[in-house]
Amino acid sequence: MTDYAIDLHTHSTASDGLYAPQVLVQKAYEAGVRVLALTDHDSTEGVAEAAEAATQLGIDFIPGIEINTETSAGEVHMLGYFLHYQQEAFQQALRTLRDARQRRGQRMVELLNEQGxxxxxxxxxxxxxxxxxxxxxxxxxxxxxxxxxxxxxxxxxxxxxxxAYVPRYKLSPQDAVRLIVSARGLPVIAHPLELPGPEILRQWLPELCALGLAGLEVYYGPYTAEQETLLLTLARQFDLIPTGGSDYHGPGIHPTPLGGHPVPAESVTRLQEAAAARSHQTPPPFTLPEPAAE
Ligand SMILES: [Zn+2]
Ligand SMILES: [Zn+2]
The missing domain is CATH 1.10.150.650 (DNA polymerase; domain 1)
Structure with missing residues (x-):
């Protein structure tokens, strides 16, 4: 382990975090974090501000995202690292996803209003x-x-x-991998033990790996050593990079503080190598699926 902290999973006000990106970076620095990824839900709106703050403080910053997806087994979150996030097509897809959510919220309010x-x-x-x-x-x-x-x-x-229930815009984990890959990012399954769990994962991993899945979040906030061992075995079996982080949203929201779960430096090195290797390939373009009719 390093004498500094690494945190590859954090949220700011660009999604549901409590701190503005710049403040989050400052807090991370104070907590001893020297390698940081900002991974807001369906948004990279906070990345530029966080990157600038990180540069000033001497923190290695990784532009990231966490894309929410749905499966019949429940929600699956897909992290993305080293994104070329400024790509217009990528931003357009994210805007569409966020708009769909906003329209969903708006529609719920309309339905409620209709009922007085x-x-x-x-x-x-x-x-x-x-x-x-x-x-x-x-x-x-x-x-x-x-x-x-x-x-x-x-x-x-x-x-x-x-x-006032309104169906949601659905993205599959496969869609999320494709979307992240289209922006030359590295897709990593977040907190894999929440859902779908190791058995279903084992069935899904061959297809997700073929699409470009690069890692598995192993060193996650509340996971125990036994859970980490289980996930490490799975990561090795499928040649996936074990990553980790706190999933920090602000004080009192998640139990793990910034940089609070040890992450080995090797995770970062391997992500950097994988990102460099992929930067020479031209990824296939991504097309959003139609919103779910459910
Ligand atoms: Zn998540
Ligand atoms: Zn998260």
Missing amino acids: IAIRWERVRELAQGAVGRPHVAQALVEAGYAQSIEEAFARYLSKGCP
Whole structure:
């Protein structure tokens, strides 16, 4: 292990993190982090600001993202590293994904309004400060006194089968790998033990690897040594780079502090090598699938 911390999984206000990118980088520096990746959900909006702050502090910065995908087994998050994130086609795809989510939020508010529930879209957007999700609509419902708690707001209005439920724009893990690869990034499955778990992963990995999957998040926030060993075995078996990070969103949101889970320097070296090797290849372009009709 190194005498400095490495954190390859963090969030800022560009998605659902609490700190602005520049502040997050400062906090990371204070926590001893010297290699940092910013991995906001479906957005690289915070990357330029974070990169500049990192340069000033002497932190090695990796532009990243975390793309939310859905499968029949549940949600799967795909991290992407060393993205050529300024590519227009890549940004266009991300905008479409975020717009779809925002429209989803907007539609939920419309449905609620139609039923005489007076919450305002502007307020939901304010609460979100970035990508709008159901929790923000729930928050607005609680704030306006239509539910006692977020849980109740979901149960009464927002869950599947409820009056204001609106289907979501779905991306598969395969789509996310293709999208990240199209921007010359390295796709890495985030917190693989949340879902789908090792058995389903083993079935999926051959196809995902063929599409360009580069790594598996092994050294993750709350994972134990036994869980790491299990994931390391899987990573070796499929020649995937074991990566790691805190999944920091701000104080009190996730249990692991910035740089709080040790990540070996070898993870970074291997990612750098893989990124360099791929930078000479021309990746296939990416086309977004149609939104789910569900
Ligand atoms: Zn995640
Ligand atoms: Zn995350």
